Amino acid sequence: MKGLHLFTAMAAFVGLFLACGDQGTGIDNREPLLSVNAETIELTGTPQYDIIRLTNAGGNLLEWSIVEWPQWMDISTYAGKVIKDTLALRLTTHFDKLEYGAYEGTIKFTSNGGDLSVLVKLVYTAPEMKIDMPVINLDRHYRYSELEIQNIGGGELTWQINQTPSWLQFEMINGSVFGRPERIPFRARLSTLDYGVYEDKVTISSNGGDHEVQVFLTFEREVEIYPGVGAANIELEDTYTMVQNRLGKPDHNWYDRPEKTVFIHHFTYDDLGLHFAVKNNSMILYGSGQVGYIEIYAPYDGMTQELLGIGSGGDEWKAIYGPPAEINGDQWVYTSGIICVVQGGKISRFIIKSSQF
CATH class of the missing domain: 2.60.40.10 (Immunoglobulins)
Known part of the structure; x- marks a missing residue:
């Protein structure tokens, strides 16, 4: 009797082992469906x-x-x-x-x-173009947006931007729209302009009608540099996404890896003269994190509250802010967190950075 019980137990164990073995192979023996x-x-x-x-x-x-x-x-x-x-x-x-x-x-x-x-x-049905943006209002802080082109008819709407101000750049100037809207990013190239008020228009033609959009731009020099805080309406600890929402897609992106677990994401807006950097500990975090470094260079034209900026004299700066806490080559380092790069007696760059940089 004991032998029978032992045989039964062994058979059960073998069956369980085989079943587990089948599961381990990952084979699905069901019929395809x-x-x-x-x-x-x-x-x-x-x-x-x-x-x-x-x-x-x-x-x-x-x-x-x-x-x-x-x-x-x-x-x-x-x-x-x-x-x-x-x-x-x-x-x-x-x-x-x-x-x-x-x-x-x-x-x-x-x-x-x-x-x-x-x-x-x-x-x-016949294609029909619709644009809900009859007017574009731009300034130095709102220089990037999107023009949405809709096809409220049927079929393929083919469109072409025929006229645009020389200082307004669209990422696409022609294309096709079916049942979903097409969003065309654009940005004002301020570095090509003198200060002033501008008025112009954008004309779009299509096989579903034509459209005209009025464009207005106010471009003034403003107080935008805040020592130890930020510049160009961007502050330290703002995120990469926040910067992109305000300034648009960067002109260049790249990574430095000074240490095995340190990745520094750099991105620049060349027409504005702005270089930002974000530090994190993984490549997976690309496009995320907080701004810890802001570098300002020509053609950036923002000024401090005392109306000093790129091109101002180093002596003028010292007369307002006093002597630097330390000097590293051409860099004047202040305890407020701002660094002035002085070359030929004039400020060529500003650097604002957190303690992590």
Whole structure:
């Protein structure tokens, strides 16, 4: 009897061991099962948004192919194999093959995990451009924004910026818009201008109508340097995101790694004469963290409360702020946290930094 109990226990142990061994291999012995994220898709005409997400909801290897689709449409992939991942199939609508009207079509899938169909619907009307920004008001602090172009009609809206002030730079001057708005970043290049008030316009033409946007810019020299605090409306401990929201996309980004666990993210705005740095302990934190270093150089034109700035005389500075606590080469270091770089008797740069730098 004892032998029988021992045999039963051993058999149970072996069964458990084998079961655990199967689990350890990660093999999924279920049959493959074809699945998609939607049975019906309302097309926008934009491949970025018109997507079918195909998955294997079962196990093993799913082999699939598309056997039928509307002739006015292309699909990024027509056949493939999927184990556990999700595959995004982008749908491109060819409006040049269509007249205005309402359309429906079927995309049919076949696979070793079943067959299914997706219904696609499209309402194709004439493109029509809409811009909700009739006026752009800019100044030295608000010099970066986005122009949103919408297609409130159908099909493909093709647009072109034909006229813009020489001091206003757009990242794109032409493009296409389908069912989702296109946002075009722009910035004023202040370094090309004299102080004053400017008025101009931006004209945009398209196959869905034309539009004109009035542009106004007020450019004045202002008090913007605060010793030990910040410059250009940016303060120490502001984040990288805050700087980018105020000044736009930096002209240059790079990293220094002075120590194994120290990463310093530098970014500059060359047309403003501004160099910022953020220190953190991992590359993964790129684009995050607080500003701990601000360097100011020409063509930056902001002034201190006493109306001193780049190009002011070193003696003028000392007459207001007194002698520096220490001098390191051409750097005058003050206990307030500001460093003046004096070359040829004049201030060529300011450096404001935290104790971490």
